[in-house]
Amino acid sequence: MPDSRTDRLIRVDMTQGSVEIEPVPEAWQMLGGRALSARILLEDCDPLCEPLGPDNLLIFAPGLLAGSAAPTSGRLSVGAKSPLTGGIKEANVGGNPGQDLMKLGYRAIVVTGQPADSEARFALDVTAEGASLRPADEHRGKWNYRLIEDLAAHYPATASFISIGPAGEMRLSGASVACTDQEQERHPARHAGRGGLGAVMGSKGLKYVSLDAGRRPARKPLRRKEFMALSKSFTRTYLEGPAQEPFPKWGTSVCVSEADKIYTFPYKNRVEGRSPDAETLDGMRIVESFEERGGGMHNCLTGCIVQCSNIVHDAEGNYKTSALEFETLTLLGSNCGIASWEDVADLDRLCDEIGLDTIETGAAIAIYMDSGAMEFGDAEGAKRILGEIAEGTELGRTIGNGAVATGRKSGHARVPAVKGQAIPAWDPRPLKAAGVTYCTSAMGADHTAGLIVEPGQDYEEAVRASQESQILNAVVDSSGFCQFLMPNLDEVRAFFGHFLGCEVSREAISDLGWRCLEDEWEFNRRAGFSSADDAMADCMQTDAIGPQELVWDMAPELVARAYKRFEPRDELFELRPS
Ligand code: SF4
Structure with missing residues (x-):
């Protein structure tokens, strides 16, 4: 069973088409996830590089405890120089890839270079036998759910996936990186959304990464007995304590009504801090739908004891989307004047399919509406815009490049962003x-x-x-x-x-x-x-x-x-x- 002392790094060069495996330097032993990503970027990446050029690095780094028996500890950091902000970026994501990568003993995957043919697509397969690149042109342009359905037919049931949709392939600055959740269907519903890192993955020609840890056991702590006792006592205290109360029942969407009361539930491109739609967008409405339609709460990665993620079904009882979260209900809902959580669920599914950050995309659509180009509350129009992003029309590319690009193109001055990135729901005026x-x-x-x-x-x-x-x-x-x-x-x-x-x-x-x-x-x-x-x-x-x-x-x-x-x-x- 591998432990932290034998961890390795995978270095992938997309220009050469090569993959190398090396040990983790001694000085990095305590680093994982975001801290490791930041250190690698500072030491190995030219900060002046073009974010979508060959010199940028794309890093997948699970947190230090991922793959271990510590509860809720399998999150993955995706890092790079961001095409949205021009600065360093880490986007943190659930699903099982972080768990699987660490169970295989890899502290990070570091991707550099760029294939000569910008239309070429590749896949990186990581298993107990090592890591290898192979052509994946047949998957070019696929939306995330279709891609994973196709991959599931060819990979073992134990594999998890990291992928991009058309937005990443088009290198749009609002593009996300999708990770599959732990459900048997492996929905690509977990997204490293912020900073346009899907565009960096697209610029490297990398359509997906597969990770198959098979039935490998949890990682071995060096003080195993003490670690297991701590995991047990932490879990018991957590489950018996008040902190876990709201999330397993309602997920983050439970925040809607409280946020509205303190003026941090933005309405119509943030002209107001409260929304008349708080009642219809309240997470309680989603929970109420479970009884009639199915769906419910679940954990997005194995070993999560919080289980804050909702699974949302449509009126016919079929799966529609997963993790309809507070930020999405706000940015794609009230901030666009859209009052129905079901419309927001449709928009969320489209964003996951195309591979888009729901915060950046919601903010961009709201700016477009605020400019007078479209009515606030036009949910069907918002869905059409997402379709245009997938098609790569001029309007689609503008919105897909985020809030600042949309404000610039539409000549609209109210652009709530800092360092080029849209402000999330939590409003800096009261907070x-x-x-x-x-x-x-x-x-x-x-x-x-x-x-x-x-x-x-x-x-x-x-x-x-x-x-x-x-x-x-x-x-x-x-x-x-x-x-x-x-x-x-x-x-x-x-x-x-x-x-x-x-x-x-x-x-x-x-x-x-x-x-x-x-x-x-x-x-x-x-x-x-x-x-x-x-x-x-x-x-x-x-x-x-x-x-x-x-x-x-x-x-x-x-x-x-x-x-x-x-x-x-x-x-x-x-x-x-x-
Ligand atoms: S289900 Fe919720 S609490 Fe658990 S890892 Fe996923 S996002 Fe975190």
């Missing part, structure tokens, strides 16, 4: 700490980089809270744990210690998160980013929402304090991801 994260994270506007849901927070405290949340989330995204498990730093360091067979101090675990942030900031600095890129979107500073007329009004000098490390306080180690 100042989230705004600090959007401005200072190397990722741009990304709630998964550090979210604190606390309206009315003192501004100085918001800066500190953002930094603490950014450190915590960098560690969690490097561990393989899902943020919805909400582990704190003390819990993560205990798991790391037993897994690696060494003591991991509070200092070491917080340093891991901080160093990851520093690597990401340094990559962006070398890519030409400056403090000017930290500016909040103009419309967030001018367009007020709610009775308190909330705008983004934090001084840039105050926001910039998030770059200077605060003295760690006990709260840092007890904080849980929001």
Whole structure:
């Protein structure tokens, strides 16, 4: 049974068509997921490279604990220089590829180069026998569900897949990377959505990656007895505690009504923070549909004890889509003035099929509607636009390239984005700490980089809270744990210690998160980013929402304090991801 000391890296050169396997350097032993992706990009990738050119790297790195018996720990980081932001990007995703890659003993796949023929498509197969590239032209242009159906007929039932749809093949900046979930059907419903990393995969001619770990057992921790005891006690405490209450019942869509109450359920391109459609978009409506139509809650990866992912059926009881989440209900729903969760479910399925980030795409459609080119609430029109993206029409390409591209093309100034990336549902006007994260994270506007849901927070405290949340989330995204498990730093360091067979101090675990942030900031600095890129979107500073007329009004000098490390306080180690 392999353990962390024998882990290897797979290096794939798409120019040469070669695959090499090498050991993980000793200095990287504690690195996995996002921290490993950031280190590889900083050391091996020219920050000034063209994101869709041969010199960019595309990295698939499971978290350190993926493939082990630690609960809910199989998440995968996808990393590259982003074609959307021009900076470093990590998008974190569920499904089983992260589990399988680590069970095979691979800490990361690093893809470089580009085939001479831009129409050529390739597949990378990873098994216990090694890794190999092969031509996959027959799959060119396939939508994700059709692709996986076809692959399922040829690969063992134990294989999982990472793939792109037509948006990635067209190299659109809103393109996602799909991962199959753990269900027998292997739906490509889990997406590394943010930052356009599907376009980077498309630029490398890589249509899919298959991972077959067969029936390999869980990875072996170096202190096995202690690790298993910790996994057991953590699971018991979690399942008996209040933290797990809402997610297994309703998923993240349960956030709709609460978010609406605190003015962070954006409406019509964010002109309002509340939506008259909160009732019809509430996750409760989805849960109510389970009884009549089937569907229900499930875990997207093996070993998840949270099970926050919903499976949504249509009126005839057939599978439609999976993980209709809060962000999707907001950006493709209320933010486009679309009131029906069923329409949003259709849009979500189309985005998963074509391989698109639902946040970026929803924001882009809302900007297009706001420009006057289309009515808010036109759900059928929104579906037609997604069809145009798949066809590659001029309008389709514009929307598929995201919010900023759509604002530019339509000459519309209200573009809620930071560092080129659309702002997610959580609104920086009531949630100042989230705004600090959007401005200072190397990722741009990304709630998964550090979210604190606390309206009315003192501004100085918001800066500190953002930094603490950014450190915590960098560690969690490097561990393989899902943020919805909400582990704190003390819990993560205990798991790391037993897994690696060494003591991991509070200092070491917080340093891991901080160093990851520093690597990401340094990559962006070398890519030409400056403090000017930290500016909040103009419309967030001018367009007020709610009775308190909330705008983004934090001084840039105050926001910039998030770059200077605060003295760690006990709260840092007890904080849980929001
Ligand atoms: S908590 Fe939800 S998103 Fe996270 S791994 Fe489990 S099912 Fe997937």
